Each structure stands twice: as C-alpha cells, then as structure tokens.
Amino acid sequence: MKRMALWSAVFLLAFVAVSWAQQAFPQRPIEFVIMAGTGGGADRYARFISALVDKHRLSPQPLLPVNRPGGAGAVAMNYVYSKKGDPYVIVITLNSFITTPLIQRLPFSYRDFTPIAMMGLDTFMLWVPADSPFQTAKDLLDAAKARSLTVAGTGSKQEDEILFRTMERRFGLKPFRYVPYKGGGAVAAALVGKQVEATVNNPSEQLSFYKDGRSRPLAVFLKQRVDQPLWKDVPTIKEATGEEIEYVMMRGIFAPGGIPEEARRWLTGLMKKVFATEEFQKFLLDNALFPKFMPGEELGRFVAEFSAFHEGLMRDLGWIQ
Amino acid sequence: METFSGLLQGFQVALEPVNLAVAFLGVVLGLVIGILPGLGGTSGVAILLPLTVFIAPTSGIIFLASIYWGALFGGVITSILFNIPGEPWSVALLFDGYPLARKGRAGLALTAAFLASIFGALVAVAIFSFLMKPLAEFSLKFGPPEMFAIMLMAFATFVGLGGAAPLKTVIMLVTGLLLAMVGLDVVTGMPRFTFGTITLLNGFHFVPITIGLYGLGEILASAEEGVAKLVGLQGRVGWRDLRETLRELKARFLTLLGSTVLGFWVGILPGTGATPASFLGYGIARQYSKEREAFGSGKLEGVIAPQAAAQAAGIGALLPMITLGIPGSPTAAVLLAGLFTWGLLPGPQLFVEKPDFVWGLVASMYLGNFMALLICLLAVPLLAAIMRTPYAILTPFIVLISLVGSYVIQNSLFDVWLTLLFGLVGYVLKKLRYPLAPLVVALVLGDLAERSLRQSLIMADGSPAIFFTRPLSALFMALAFLLFLWPLLRPALARLAPRPLEL
Numbered sequence: 001m002k003r004m005a006l007w008s009a010v011f012l013l014a015f016v017a018v019s020w021a022q023q024a025f026p027q028r029p030i031e032f033v034i035m036a037g038t039g040g041g042a043d044r045y046a047r048f049i050s051a052l053v054d055k056h057r058l059s060p061q062p063l064l065p066v067n068r069p070g071g072a073g074a075v076a077m078n079y080v081y082s083k084k085g086d087p088y089v090i091v092i093t094l095n096s097f098i099t100t101p102l103i104q105r106l107p108f109s110y111r112d113f114t115p116i117a118m119m120g121l122d123t124f125m126l127w128v129p130a131d132s133p134f135q136t137a138k139d140l141l142d143a144a145k146a147r148s149l150t151v152a153g154t155g156s157k158q159e160d161e162i163l164f165r166t167m168e169r170r171f172g173l174k175p176f177r178y179v180p181y182k183g184g185g186a187v188a189a190a191l192v193g194k195q196v197e198a199t200v201n202n203p204s205e206q207l208s209f210y211k212d213g214r215s216r217p218l219a220v221f222l223k224q225r226v227d228q229p230l231w232k233d234v235p236t237i238k239e240a241t242g243e244e245i246e247y248v249m250m251r252g253i254f255a256p257g258g259i260p261e262e263a264r265r266w267l268t269g270l271m272k273k274v275f276a277t278e279e280f281q282k283f284l285l286d287n288a289l290f291p292k293f294m295p296g297e298e299l300g301r302f303v304a305e306f307s308a309f310h311e312g313l314m315r316d317l318g319w320i321q
Numbered sequence: 322m323e324t325f326s327g328l329l330q331g332f333q334v335a336l337e338p339v340n341l342a343v344a345f346l347g348v349v350l351g352l353v354i355g356i357l358p359g360l361g362g363t364s365g366v367a368i369l370l371p372l373t374v375f376i377a378p379t380s381g382i383i384f385l386a387s388i389y390w391g392a393l394f395g396g397v398i399t400s401i402l403f404n405i406p407g408e409p410w411s412v413a414l415l416f417d418g419y420p421l422a423r424k425g426r427a428g429l430a431l432t433a434a435f436l437a438s439i440f441g442a443l444v445a446v447a448i449f450s451f452l453m454k455p456l457a458e459f460s461l462k463f464g465p466p467e468m469f470a471i472m473l474m475a476f477a478t479f480v481g482l483g484g485a486a487p488l489k490t491v492i493m494l495v496t497g498l499l500l501a502m503v504g505l506d507v508v509t510g511m512p513r514f515t516f517g518t519i520t521l522l523n524g525f526h527f528v529p530i531t532i533g534l535y536g537l538g539e540i541l542a543s544a545e546e547g548v549a550k551l552v553g554l555q556g557r558v559g560w561r562d563l564r565e566t567l568r569e570l571k572a573r574f575l576t577l578l579g580s581t582v583l584g585f586w587v588g589i590l591p592g593t594g595a596t597p598a599s600f601l602g603y604g605i606a607r608q609y610s611k612e613r614e615a616f617g618s619g620k621l622e623g624v625i626a627p628q629a630a631a632q633a634a635g636i637g638a639l640l641p642m643i644t645l646g647i648p649g650s651p652t653a654a655v656l657l658a659g660l661f662t663w664g665l666l667p668g669p670q671l672f673v674e675k676p677d678f679v680w681g682l683v684a685s686m687y688l689g690n691f692m693a694l695l696i697c698l699l700a701v702p703l704l705a706a707i708m709r710t711p712y713a714i715l716t717p718f719i720v721l722i723s724l725v726g727s728y729v730i731q732n733s734l735f736d737v738w739l740t741l742l743f744g745l746v747g748y749v750l751k752k753l754r755y756p757l758a759p760l761v762v763a764l765v766l767g768d769l770a771e772r773s774l775r776q777s778l779i780m781a782d783g784s785p786a787i788f789f790t791r792p793l794s795a796l797f798m799a800l801a802f803l804l805f806l807w808p809l810l811r812p813a814l815a816r817l818a819p820r821p822l823e824l
Contacts, residue, residue, distance in 0.1 A: 037651070037654075043367075043654075043655075043658060044658045044661050044662075047367065047370055047371060047658055047662065048658075048661065048662050050371055051370070051371035051374045051662055052374075054371050054374065055374045055375070065367070066732060067364075067367075067731075068731070068732070069523065069731075070504065070505070070522050070523025070524065071504070071505050071512065071519065071522025071523055072505055072510065074505075074519055074522050075519060075520075075522055075523045078519040103510065103511075104511075104512060104522075106519070150780055155507060155510060156506075156507060156508055156509055156510030157509075157510035157511075158510065161510075177779055177780060177782070178779070179465070179776050179779050179780055180507055180508055180510075180776070181776070182507065182772070183654075185591065185646070185647045185648060185654070185657075186591050186647065188646075188647065189461060189591055189641075189645065189647045190464065192461055192645075193461030193462055193463070193464065195464035195465070195780070196780075207646075207666060207668075208645065208646040208666055208667055208668030208669075208670070209645075209646075209668070211666070211668065211670055212668055212669050212670065279664070282664060283661070283664070286661075286664065286666065287661075
C-alpha cells in the first residue's frame, strides 16, 4: 500500500514536471520594474509598453509595472540582481543603470544582467529660455568662459551633470553653478521660469515649451541632426562649436542574469513586436526619440562600450578612483 | 467668456452617458483605494492607467481624475476611524480627527471632513476654471528660494504643536529631520546615513512610520488602558451632525477659505502636492485659532482645514500639468504619463487642439467631487457603525491592514518591520508625552525643505541673502517670521489695542 502511494507520487511528480516543461514561457505575469518613481521618463515608457502589450494581446500574460525608486536606481537594480535566473522580472533602464553601480561601488554591474532589447535612445539638447541673450551655442560657451553660468539638471552625478561637466572640460569653461532638481519636468520649468540660464533637457521634456515658443534648443549632442520636421534645424554641437560631443540616454530592457535561453528569446521577441506597433512609432516620433531597436546581443555590446565611456569620463572628473 | 463657453462645452462632454459612467466608476474605485492604507491614489491611478487605452482619451482622463477625487475623499475615513492614514495626505487628519472619533463624534468628524472637501474642491475648481493660465504663468516665478520660504512657513506653524513642552517639540522635529536625511543626497548624489546598506538608500517613507506611530502605537496604548473602555464608542449620526457641521463651517469660513486658497497654491507648485498642503492648512488654522491649545485633542477646525487644503491642492496639481506639462504632484505626474500614452501633448496647444478634452476634465472636477460627496455622506451612518464593532474584533483587522498597507507602498518587507518598530516607538513616546505630529511633519517636509535650501544656496554661491533679495521670497520669509513670532506678538498687540473704558 505504502509502496503504491510512493509510486503514484513519483508518477504524479514526473507528470507535472513533463507537462510544465512543455508549456511555453510565460506561465504567470511578468514584473516590469521601473528604476524610478511614478511620472518620470522611465515610468512613462514602462506603462506605455505594458499598455501596448495588453491592447494588442502580444503576450498571454500581462507585464505588471512596479516602481522601485531610490538610490538613483540602486534599489531596483539590487532587487533584479537578487532574482538571478528568474525570467519573470524585467527592468527598464536609465543611464544610471551604468553610472550608479560605478559611483556607489555596488557589488554588481551591468554584466550581471541579461540584455533583452533597446527600445530607443533619448537625445540631449542644449536649451535656453526664448528671450535668452544667447543666440547660438557659441554665444553661450563664450559667456561661460568669462563667468560661471547657473544651470539645472536632474539629480547629481547623473546624465545632465555628466554632460555639463564634459562641456566644461572640452571647452575650458568656468565651472557651472549646477543646481540639481528631482526630475526632468521640474528642470524644464526652472528654465522657462528663468531660475537658471541653461539646461540639457531631453526634447520630450521641453517639447510643450518649445512648441509654445518659450524655450530654444541651441544644439543637439549627436553626431548628426535629428531627422524630423520639428528638430531638423537644430545644429549638432559640432556644427555649432567645432567640438563633437555625443551623449544619449538609453531606454533598455534587462532581465536578471542567468535566465533560460528560451525565455530570453521570447522576451526579446515581445519587445520587438511592441517596437513595431504604430503607437510606439508615433510615441518615438512625438518625443524626438532616436528610433533604435537593438536585440539582446547588440544591446550587450552597446552597454559594454557605453560603460567604458562613462567610466573614463567619471575618472576624469574625479568622481571615481 | 472663453471660460463660460469652454465650461458649457465641458459639461456637454462630461454629461455623456459613457463619461458619467466612467466618472462614477472612478470615484467608487478611488474611495476604495483611499480607504485602504498603503494603496495610495498615485499608485491606484498608475495601476489602472493601462485600462484607459481601450476608451477615448477624454473618458480616460475623466476616469483617472475621478479616481483621484475619490481617493482624496476616501483617505479621510481610515484616518478618522482607525487612526491610520488611508492616504499620505490624510496624515494631518490623524491629529484631531481620531481624537474626535474617540470622543464618540466620528459622524461629526467625517461629515465635517467631507463638507470641507467639497468646499475646497469647489473653490479650487472655480479658480481653476477662470485663472488657469495666469496662475500657471505665475507659478514659474517660484524658484527654490520661494519654495524654501514656504517650507519655513510650515515649520513655523508647528512649533509648540500638540501643546507639549517646547523642548520636546524641538526634539521631535529634529528626530524627524534626521530620519528625512537618510538615503541618497540629491545634491551630491552620494548615500547618506545608509551604513552601506542598499535598503536604506531609498530613505524612510513617511507612511509606514506614521502607520506605526499612530495606528499601532495607539493600539498598544489602548491595550494597556484596558479594552473594556473602548467598546461601544458612540456612533450617534444623523442630520444633526450635518446641521452642526454646517454651522461650524460657517463660523470657520475664513479659516476654510484661507486653507483652501493656500492648499490650491501649494498644489500648483511642482513637486509638492496634497500632502504638504494639508500640513500647511492644519498649521495655519492652528496658528490663527484662538484656542491653539485645544488642537490635537479633537478640534473640528483641525479636521476641516487640512482636508480643504488637500482637496484644493489635488485640483491645483492638475493646473500646471494641463497648461505647462509639469505635474504639480506625484498623482498628476501619473496622469501626465496618461496624456502621453493617449498621444496628447500637454501645454497651451492642448486648449486649441483638444478643447473637449481640457474642458471635459474641468467639468468632471465639479461632477466627480459631487458624486464623491454624495456617496460619502450616504455612507456616514454605515461608517460610524463600524466604530460600534467590539474592539477585540476590530483591532486585529486594523493591525492586518496596517501591515499590508505598509508593504504595498513600495513592495518592501523592510517597511513592514519599520511599521512594527515605530509602533513600539510611538507607544513609548506617548507614555513619555512626546508630541508625534512634529516628527511626522519634519519627516514629510524635511526632504523638500532641505533640497530647496541647498538649491538656493548653490544658485547664490552660498549666500543666504538670496532669500531676501528676491521680492517674492522676501515676502514669504517675512510671513514665515511673522507666523513664528505670532504667539508672542498677539498678546502684545492685544495689550496695545485701546481698551474699552472701564467704568
């Protein structure tokens, strides 16, 4: 009797194991971690993507966006890092995905995560209020050689400050008075309210002010101009000053390290389908995002290069040893 | 005139059956979200945002905004009945709302809070409808120095709060500020007081701490006092409460109007929202009251002022979002994400391109808030009846929702431990007669105050003169000092005033 019970248990287990292996990924909802609070750029992306997945029925299971803000992304990264091998967690990144582990000397880096897909690159532009005396980027830089300009950006030792400090070094400027704000929207408002003289907002953050004629982009930090009707007249920083600076914000999707290959391929495929939707393309266009899709391997190479670039830069600035 | 025709158009949109239905659904969901602690209006709106891709953008924004209105109402209930904040912005209601409920006046406190809400909402919507654009413009002139001056005003009103010894108040204020400092320092980008742990990088969220200090602390204290005393809190409800509330509101009209306007303005400013507004509303009402000492022990003004301010701030927060594309509060930030999801671009163009959307939203502010009021008032007898549940049954339930609420805020188990720890801390502080409110206020406003102070100092190369050389900032600084000194000045002024001749 006992033996029979044992055997039936073994069979049952085997049956469960086999049927489980046959069923395709995903079996349950996927947690979509956002490295920031509600309302920011990354949040907007994640919620938009999960809404598109629902709307077009791209996945049998939903993506559930969960905000894990704090520590410039460290809290979210630590959470995803702790889920090693679990394909039911993915995270959408900012550049802090690279800079935060470097600055805060965290026990992990981008190498400990599985690259899934790049959903676009956000560009940076140099902005001034509409009635600013600076007509060109050169005007602004000439003034900055004589005196410290007051500028604003999101957070500290993050994207915006990196870009301003890079300009300081490349052009030999007096140190900017850099005022850190909590988010890109507040930075855009500080510029239009003339609390500060310049910002390096993403176009999406300044878009409504720009359309309303209240702020002006002087240059874009890319190798070539943005090929869209609204932005094609904005010169590259090289055209404006002769010095080339390229800097972008990556909107990448990553999973924990060591997830099954089948799940990784499925997730990359899902993101590719999202990227191809009409709504997503319109979103990219509206927000002047660089429409760049990269599958996992390509994203992996991109991140490695991007990290090396940041590390060199931050060493130069003395932020890390 | 543009406003009237716009409103007319807006009401036509908002009164369409679909939009009425989604507004009603939103208000009901918002009330539920508001009542449940932890699950806040912000996350509620965020969770339900993806659903709106299936309906028209105008219906979508009406739905999401109605959730916000419902949540602003709903948070009241948990704070007053259970002494745990249903929403971050209902924390200020703990100070006087729960003491009122303990006195058996839960029905009165609830009715007053709901009527204060609708008053705050209506005044705010009226200002919103007519002065939308100039106000948004004016808010841009508010930089870090002005923000710091406003924060200073808030702190000035809380000195001596709870009628405790001034030294005890200062100790609690400083403790709150110290707790607010933990986490990532926004100015240097470096971790601060985190002891190398990643959990502390996010700092302390004030809701788990408040749930512990008030909710659990109170339960522990009551357990000691003996359960028997707490059974059968009177749930006397009825039209008498409504009449009494209306009388009270009429008597406190100036306080109500003042905190509404102030709350509305704080809501407009980016990065603030309903929570700081409610504290400011409470602080100002207390500072100007003739019975300051009675605050904290169940004063009706202490319920209506913060609630009117919070409701007005909730509406104010949508103003810069619609006109400038800058969210005035975390919830407005999520609504902004909604706008992008629907392919709409906020800003002045929105009025031209999508007037039905903008004015539909404005009209739904009137309708949504009235719906919430009606549902709430009808529910008051039912809600007050909860208070008659035997304490032995109610308490485990309160502990349970407290802990679940703490977890849900940031999906963090650490917050649950924090709530339990601060439950003990709250109990001990209560026994030693330390006031809890200054700690909570400092914890909530500390981050904002510190950031604006340091931003200002960076702008001025370290010179504090910046607070007095900018006209607006100088004005608010002067007001802050006046508020701070008011308790000393008033008796002096009273003496100076000519007295009636004594015969």
